[in-house]
Amino acid sequence: MIAGFYPAARQPLLIVISGASGAGKDSVLQRMKDRGLPFHFVVTATTRKPRPGEKDGRDYFFVSHERFAAMIEKGELLEHAIVYSDYKGIPRQQVRQALDSGQDVVMRIDVQGAETIRALCPEALLIFLVPASEDEMVRRLKARKTETPQDLQLRIETARQELQRMHVFDYYVVNADAQLDAAVDLIEAIIEAEHHRIHPRRVSL
Amino acid sequence: MIAGFYPAARQPLLIVISGASGAGKDSVLQRMKDRGLPFHFVVTATTRKPRPGEKDGRDYFFVSHERFAAMIEKGELLEHAIVYSDYKGIPRQQVRQALDSGQDVVMRIDVQGAETIRALCPEALLIFLVPASEDEMVRRLKARKTETPQDLQLRIETARQELQRMHVFDYYVVNADAQLDAAVDLIEAIIEAEHHRIHPRRVSL
Numbered sequence: 361m362i363a364g365f366y367p368a369a370r371q372p373l374l375i376v377i378s379g380a381s382g383a384g385k386d387s388v389l390q391r392m393k394d395r396g397l398p399f400h401f402v403v404t405a406t407t408r409k410p411r412p413g414e415k416d417g418r419d420y421f422f423v424s425h426e427r428f429a430a431m432i433e434k435g436e437l438l439e440h441a442i443v444y445s446d447y448k449g450i451p452r453q454q455v456r457q458a459l460d461s462g463q464d465v466v467m468r469i470d471v472q473g474a475e476t477i478r479a480l481c482p483e484a485l486l487i488f489l490v491p492a493s494e495d496e497m498v499r500r501l502k503a504r505k506t507e508t509p510q511d512l513q514l515r516i517e518t519a520r521q522e523l524q525r526m527h528v529f530d531y532y533v534v535n536a537d538a539q540l541d542a543a544v545d546l547i548e549a550i551i552e553a554e555h556h557r558i559h560p561r562r563v564s565l
Numbered sequence: 566m567i568a569g570f571y572p573a574a575r576q577p578l579l580i581v582i583s584g585a586s587g588a589g590k591d592s593v594l595q596r597m598k599d600r601g602l603p604f605h606f607v608v609t610a611t612t613r614k615p616r617p618g619e620k621d622g623r624d625y626f627f628v629s630h631e632r633f634a635a636m637i638e639k640g641e642l643l644e645h646a647i648v649y650s651d652y653k654g655i656p657r658q659q660v661r662q663a664l665d666s667g668q669d670v671v672m673r674i675d676v677q678g679a680e681t682i683r684a685l686c687p688e689a690l691l692i693f694l695v696p697a698s699e700d701e702m703v704r705r706l707k708a709r710k711t712e713t714p715q716d717l718q719l720r721i722e723t724a725r726q727e728l729q730r731m732h733v734f735d736y737y738v739v740n741a742d743a744q745l746d747a748a749v750d751l752i753e754a755i756i757e758a759e760h761h762r763i764h765p766r767r768v769s770l
Contacts, residue, residue: 488763531761546761549754556736556751558693 371560373464374455374481375399375551378474379489380522381515382497384535384543388489389468391544400458402467405431408446421451438565439469439476456565464551471522478528483561485554487547488529492536576765578669579660579686580604580756583679584694585727586720587702589740589748593694594673596749605663607672610636613651626656643770644674644681661770669756676727683733688766690759692752693734697741 377392379385393401405421407428416422423431428447431437440449450467458465469477477484491497501515526532531550535543554561582597584590598606610626612633621627628636633652636642645654655672663670674682682689696702706720731737736755740748759766 526763529763531758532763533761546757550758550761552751553736553755553758556738556755558731558734558737 370462370555372459372462372563373551373554373561374459374477374484374563374565375464375466376474376477376484376486377466377468377489377547378471378486378529379535380471380491380497380519382500382519383489383491384500384540385468385489387540388533388535388543388547389466391540392466392547395544397548398463399466400463402450402455402458402465404448404467405437405451406446406448408444408448438480439473441470441473452565459563459565471525475525475528481563481565483563485551485561486529486531487550488526488532489535489543490523490526490532492534492539496537575667575760577664577667577768578756578759578766579664579682579689579768579770580669580671581679581682581689581691582671582673582694582752583676583691583734584740585676585696585702585724587705587724588694588696589705589745590673590694592745593738593740593748593752594671596745597671597752600749602753603668604671605668607655607660607663607670609653609672610642610656611651611653613649613653643685644678646675646678648675657770664768664770676730680730680733686768686770688768690756690766691734691736692755693731693737694740694748695728695731695737697739697744701742 377385377389389401392399403417403419403421405423405428407423407425408420410416410420410422414420425447428440428449431449431451432440436452437449438452438455440447442448450469450473455465455467467477474486474488478486491500497519498516501519502512507515533543533546533550582590582594594606597604608622608624608626610628610633612628612630613625615621615625615627619625630652633645633654636654636656637645641657642654643657643660645652647653655674655678660670660672672682679691679693683691696705702724703721706724707717712720738748738751738755
């Protein structure tokens with residue numbers, strides 16, 4: 361490298377993978393992990409009980425409601441939300457440490473949480489997953505649980521509203537059925553491109 | 566696609582491939598053409614004589630000094646420069662037509678020309694090629710012509726000054742010897758990422 365001419369050393373990115381319900385956030389995250397990409401994937405704290413096969417510290421940090429309340433109280437969470445009567449939150453210290461070590465940090469988060477991260481860290485990299493069509497979105501929402509038609513209608517309405525928040529994000533990635541790898545390829549391309557900006561994002565939390 | 570939620574139809578990009586002397590602009594452009602990437606590669610107008618194998622309208626538009634002077638006079642060139650006592654320039658109409666047809670336009674241009682394009686079109690996508698090391702840069706400059714040591718020294722100084730204009734650009738791409746494909750892969754990734762910005766560049770000329 362030519363001294364003095366390059367941007368400062370590679371800056372770690374704070375990467376938020378979000379998108380409306382039915383956009384396939386979990387599948388995308390799982391594929392990114394399966395590929396062994398060199399990111400720190402945030403481990404979320406949650407009050408819900410572990411499901412079979414889930415491991416504390418790897419899949420989630422499983423904590424009591426009391427502990428979670430204390431984490432909120434002490435400002436230990438960047439962001440938190442109630443999901444089906446359980447709490448989920450992003451531990452601030454974990455994200456800071458990974459960034460300090462120079463690693464890109466990836467978090468999967470809902471649209472409202474992504475907006476919170478944007479407010480805390482304007483230079484976070486926000487990627488918005490979108491389904492390829494409304495049909496596909498509805499099909500995914502239906503597949504998720506056995507619910508009443510009213511529940512499903514509510515989920516669809518919520519997803520539509522979330523889609524309207526897209527303007528808060530930096531990039532969109534279409535996650536079509538059976539094209540998961542294309543979506544992950546594009547996410548990798550976006551991250552690689554962002555690492556070659558002459559004026560890199562400066563992340564602080 | 567979900568009507569109303571996506572950014573407007575894919576916006577064509579005006580892509581400038583530039584970089585200091587010795588950064589390997591020509592090799593990168595040639596490799597992009599060889600790959601058959603779906604871009605409009607700008608055909609430059611020049612007053613120099615065709616070399617063996619060069620074809621008018623494909624490699625360059627070969628024009629007389631009189632015609633070139635008229636093109637400048639009539640504002641038909643986006644940008645022009647004198648290179649070794651010959652003129653080179655970018656025909657404005659050609660770029661406009663390609664953009665109007667929705668094609669991404671790629672032009673290879675020196676650093677000063679890239680700054681002119683930035684001034685004309687602030688939302689142009691400016692990519693700066695850099696050699697992997699000063700040694701490599703000097704080796705490429707030496708390989709180019711049989712010149713006096715004074716000429717070479719002048720070229721090196723110019724290249725150093727050009728490197729200092731990097732801050733005007735959007736992205737940098739290291740073009741290392743024997744890693745041309747990696748450089749072109751990264752350029753493709755940058756372009757693909759840019760096409761997925763939620764707030765796309767709006768190019769007008």
